[in-house]
Amino acid sequence: MRKKSDSPIMITKSFLPPIEEYKKEIERIWETNWLTNMGPIHQEFKLKLKKYLKCENISLFVNGHQSLEIALKSLELKEGGEVITTPFTFASTTHAIVNCGFKPVFCDIELDTYNIDVEKIEKLITEKTVAIVPVHVFGNPCNVKKVEEIAKKYNIKVLYDAAHTFGVEIDGKGIGSFGDISMFSLHATKVFHSIEGGILTYRDETLGKNLKNLKNFGITGPEEVVTVGGNSKMNEFQAAMGIVNLRYVDKEIKSREKVAEKYRDGLKDISGIRFLKDIPGVRHNYAYFPILVNEEKFGITRDELHDKLKEYNIFTRKYFYPIITEYECYRSKYKTENLKNSKYVGERILTLPMYGSLNIQDINYILDSIKKCQLV
Numbered sequence: 001m002r003k004k005s006d007s008p009i010m011i012t013k014s015f016l017p018p019i020e021e022y023k024k025e026i027e028r029i030w031e032t033n034w035l036t037n038m039g040p041i042h043q044e045f046k047l048k049l050k051k052y053l054k055c056e057n058i059s060l061f062v063n064g065h066q067s068l069e070i071a072l073k074s075l076e077l078k079e080g081g082e083v084i085t086t087p088f089t090f091a092s093t094t095h096a097i098v099n100c101g102f103k104p105v106f107c108d109i110e111l112d113t114y115n116i117d118v119e120k121i122e123k124l125i126t127e128k129t130v131a132i133v134p135v136h137v138f139g140n141p142c143n144v145k146k147v148e149e150i151a152k153k154y155n156i157k158v159l160y161d162a163a164h165t166f167g168v169e170i171d172g173k174g175i176g177s178f179g180d181i182s183m184f185s186l187h188a189t190k191v192f193h194s195i196e197g198g199i200l201t202y203r204d205e206t207l208g209k210n211l212k213n214l215k216n217f218g219i220t221g222p223e224e225v226v227t228v229g230g231n232s233k234m235n236e237f238q239a240a241m242g243i244v245n246l247r248y249v250d251k252e253i254k255s256r257e258k259v260a261e262k263y264r265d266g267l268k269d270i271s272g273i274r275f276l277k278d279i280p281g282v283r284h285n286y287a288y289f290p291i292l293v294n295e296e297k298f299g300i301t302r303d304e305l306h307d308k309l310k311e312y313n314i315f316t317r318k319y320f321y322p323i324i325t326e327y328e329c330y331r332s333k334y335k336t337e338n339l340k341n342s343k344y345v346g347e348r349i350l351t352l353p354m355y356g357s358l359n360i361q362d363i364n365y366i367l368d369s370i371k372k373c374q375l376v
């Protein structure tokens with residue numbers, strides 16, 4: 001039995017492959033002396049990802065956030081245009097929009113998926129709207145069909161923040177094949193990682209040139225610079241970690257699925273706690289395990305549960321809280337009156353520890369602790 005005094009259970013635990021496998025992969029770097037600038041390991045990783053993600057066009061970057069900014073720039077949208085997005089996401093999504101000189105317009109989310117409410121998008125479209133940036137929150141796909149319909153009707157671009165959705169598929173199609181561009185984060189805390197890293201998958205292959213220029217100073221030859229680019233290249237050490245981790249990602253997702261099943265089984269009879277269910281036809285990746293705490297039914301608030309679990313040495317996260325529009329840097333800058341669901345979810349959401357190696361004793365201990373918190 002697990003005791004309170006045992007080592008803490010953290011919200012996540014980065015996956016690390018057997019060290020020998022990584023050593024073997026990076027030995028090549030000492031042979032070629034090629035450390036970065038789209039070397040052979042980078043190229044190999046790219047090909048493997050293309051197959052795994054089932055996407056034709058793909059480009060690799062130093063991290064997810066940089067690739068999100070580059071994606072926005074690559075589309076050559078009208079300067080200062082409006083971009084429709086949601087406030088229930090990680091800081092990165094809105095920061096990218098603002099850093100690229102666009103104006104974020106916040107759309108509310110659905111109460112059952114926490115994703116953009118597709119019924120509310122059209123009301124926000126004006127002649128200044130240039131793009132929609134929806135987020136597949138917690139690995140759950142947005143209503144991609146409806147988003148596509150709207151984008152077609154108004155001739156605007158769609159860039160998905162797919163940071164949470166590595167390996168997710170809808171009816172056998174890679175999640176990155178929807179929209180104009182999708183961004184996957186390969187940060188150490190994600191389901192699959194390359195220490196830090198980012199992927200863009202894109203529909204129109206001619207975008208590839210822009211992406212390549214934007215990530216490498218716009219340099220196209222020894223004496224030619226064509227774009228005001230920056231530096232966002234994925235290096236060989238990152239790509240090597242990615243290649244090794246790719247061998248384990250299916251196993252990691254399977255293990256996470258088992259964790260999710262155990263959680264769902266243990267939580268289903270606790271009143272006042274809601275959790276996400278699998279969607280038919282979707283291959284999920286179990287990136288997170290968020291619960292929604294209803295104070296009236298559960299007895300204590302989300303904040304109380306979060307603090308009490310700490311006393312049991314269990315570290316959960318209020319993710320995403322506060323919502324973006326309440327950040328100091330964005331407060332009172334944008335319209336927030338129609339964000340009822342985002343606020344509601346932001347105040348009640350709590351993500352439980354989730355990683356493949358979370359064992360059954362720990363899961364039972366977490367479930368028991370949640371029940372005990374409710375009693376006192």
Ligand SMILES: *Cc1c(COP(=O)(O)O)cnc(C)c1O
Pocket residue numbers: 063064065066089090092093135161163164185186187196197198
């Ligand atoms: C992790 C994350 C990002 C940023 O990715 P990095 O690789 O950490 O730069 C962007 N959006 C969301 C929703 C994320 O969770």
